[in-house]
Amino acid sequence: MSSTYDQVLYPSLAFSETHPDNLAAIATLFGQTPPTGPCRVLEVGCGDANNLIPMALVDPQSHFVGFDLATRPIEAGQAVIRSLGLSNIELHTLDILAFPPSLGTFDYIIAHGFCTWVPGFVLDKFFAVCQAHLTPHGVIFASYNTYPQAHAREASRQILHHQPPGPSSSRVTDGKHFLSTIRDFVTDPLWQATLDSEIKRLGARPDAVTFHDELGGAYNCFYVADFVALAARHGFQYLAEALLRPTLRPNVPPETLAELRALSQGDEVIFQQYLDFVTYRGFRRTLLCRGDLPIQRESCNENLLKLRVASPLYFISRNPSGSETFRNGGGPGQMQSNNPFLSAVIHRLEAVWPRSLPLAELLPDWNAVAETPFFDQLISLAVNGLLFLRHADPPVASPSKVNPTANPLARLQAASGTLFTTMLHTQVRFEDDFSCRLIALLDGTRPVSALAPLIKGAQPELIATALQSFYRVGLMIA
Ligand SMILES: C[S@@+](CC[C@H](N)C(=O)[O-])C[C@H]1O[C@@H](n2cnc3c(N)ncnc32)[C@H](O)[C@@H]1O
Missing domain, CATH: 1.20.50 (Pheromone ER-1)
Structure with missing residues (x-):
């Protein structure tokens, strides 16, 4: 049966916040022991699997299953999987109402752009699938439109x-x-x-998004408290949001936060609901876990020490006062550190970006560190996109690689567009023809010196500069 998603293709992307490593990192921050290492991941309503395929590509030990009601997007995704030669991912044209138990259990279940655009009985089935197929310490990612902004x-x-x-x-x-x-x-x-x-x-x-999101059939928006209550009826509880800013530093003054905390009387979900009322929130990316797991909401600092950290910041100057200035190598912005512990950590991370290091190994004396605002400052960097929390690194390369190799998916994307998926599950745009042609050539068979003669008019310096930026954005594979 053809669906509207067969008639007009839905433009889909890789969403870094849905990546299992991000889900694991946030779950760890809240005291969970989520599955790490090789895992099984399910994406519900995955469309053409632009989100799932790059995950499978960088993590050959894990297994990925995606399904969608629409046939054409699934076939498009399957064609990409064949081109990339991936054997750890399967895509199915499937109605969730007919979800076969034989698909097995999953450590992470992702539903991006699904819950709002299906009727209530399909959403019930989604939670029933999660109930039957999520492993005991697994994590669900579910995005949905929220009131009060959903009224508009x-x-x-x-x-x-x-x-x-x-x-x-x-x-x-x-x-x-x-x-x-x-x-x-x-x-x-x-x-x-x-x-x-x-x-x-x-x-x-894009009009294709409006065609489905606004002019499509089913459309259910939620108060977060109602969404979590629905999840609770299926045995799940609210863990956090998939992005750090709304989770750890919601965009309201500290005194408002304190008032809302007091009004919600220790109930985290009510607190989240009050926040939505104040911030006129329209969209959530909520993480859920099984209802019987204890959640530590007050121990984020200690739990941070269980994670790896990475930072695109690089050193600019040491100021007369002793503070140091760092600039964001991944976008606009800079920061000043007057905490020697924080500066020391950033210097170590600068040397390995885009790879990470275990935070616990970065400083010798954590008791001394804890007497400074170090953890608060670290969280500030993280919510501002200047520090990334990870459990494991993807196989992302540093510039020392002899024959540079771009992410094979990006090489495929170079044939048809200007948007490229990185090894970090982000997307970068290179509009110029030179960059697109260079990415297509980076298949690991050529040393840097062999690249310039293959692109008309390309100087070796230009190639070196472009490669440097490809490495920095995480486009290159180790
Ligand atoms: C708004 S799109 C989101 C696509 C993609 N997850 C994204 O965020 O870009 C919703 C998707 O859910 C799929 N879908 C709707 N009902 C479904 C069902 N009963 N079973 C499986 N997939 C379904 C649609 O075909 C569509 O691809």
């Missing part, structure tokens, strides 16, 4: 659905035009502001 999304969605009749091929364009027309007639300032922000949101997204 529902309003614009309803307007799109009520557009005048017209050709089905232009429902998205006509719907967006209709929404703008309605907005122009509105006089109430609050309603104007709501529609303006919805018009802006829809204008920034």
Whole structure:
């Protein structure tokens, strides 16, 4: 049976926050002992598996299963898997309602963009599958649209659905035009502001996403408390969010946090709900674990010491006061450290980026460290994307590699686009023709000196600079 996801392909990406290593790191932070090492991963409604395939590519010891109701995306994913010669991933065209028990158990179950866009009975089945197939210390990733911001999304969605009749091929364009027309007639300032922000949101997204997300059939948004209550009925509890910022440093002043904590009377889920009310939250990426596992919410500092850390920061200058300035090698921003322990850690990490080191091994005297704001500062770096927590490194290369090799998936992507998946499960864009051609050539058979003659007009210095940036973004395989 053909679905709308067969008619219009859904643009899918690799989402770093769904990666099992990220799920394991956050679970560890909260006192869990999640499966590490070779594991089994399931992605529900995986589309063309743009999220799952790069995971399988960098972790040959683990096994990955993805499925989707739509046939065309699954076939597209299977073609990529064949091109890459991967044997640790399987994709199935499958309705979750017919999930076969023979698929086995999984340490991580990922549902990205699924829970909001399926009817309630399908969501119930999703949790039943998790109940039957998640290993005892496994982690579920589930994203979903949340109230209160979902009210605005529902309003614009309803307007799109009520557009005048017209050709089905232009429902998205006509719907967006209709929404703008309605907005122009509105006089109430609050309603104007709501529609303006919805018009802006829809204008920034590919029409194929709007076709499904706004004009599709099933659409269920949740109060986080209700979503967690539904999960609890199936034996699961709230663990955290998959991103560190909302988990550890929600975007509200400390005194607001304290008030909300007091109002929620020690109930973490109620606290999360109150946060959503205050921050007008519209989307969550929630991690769930089995209901019988004890969660440590107050021991993040000690638990950090069980993890590896990596940082793209590099040293810029030592200031007269003794503090040191570091710049972000992975994007904008810099930071100043006046804590010698923190500076020492960043120097060690700078030398190995994009690889990580075990935090516990980075400093000799943790008692002395604990007397400084070190852990707080480390968390600040992490929530700002300047420090990454890991359990294990992907096989990512440092610039010493003799015959440079780009991620095979990126080499495949070089044939058709400018967006490349890294070994770190992130995406980088290289718009220029030179970079795309160079990535395609980096198959590990050529030394650096052999590359310049293969690209017309390329100077060796240009190649060296490009390679350096490929290594820094984690595009190169060890
Ligand atoms: C909004 S898309 C999200 C795709 C992808 N996970 C992402 O985030 O980019 C929802 C996906 O769920 C799939 N889906 C919906 N109902 C399903 C069902 N009953 N069984 C399996 N997949 C389903 C759709 O075919 C579609 O690919």
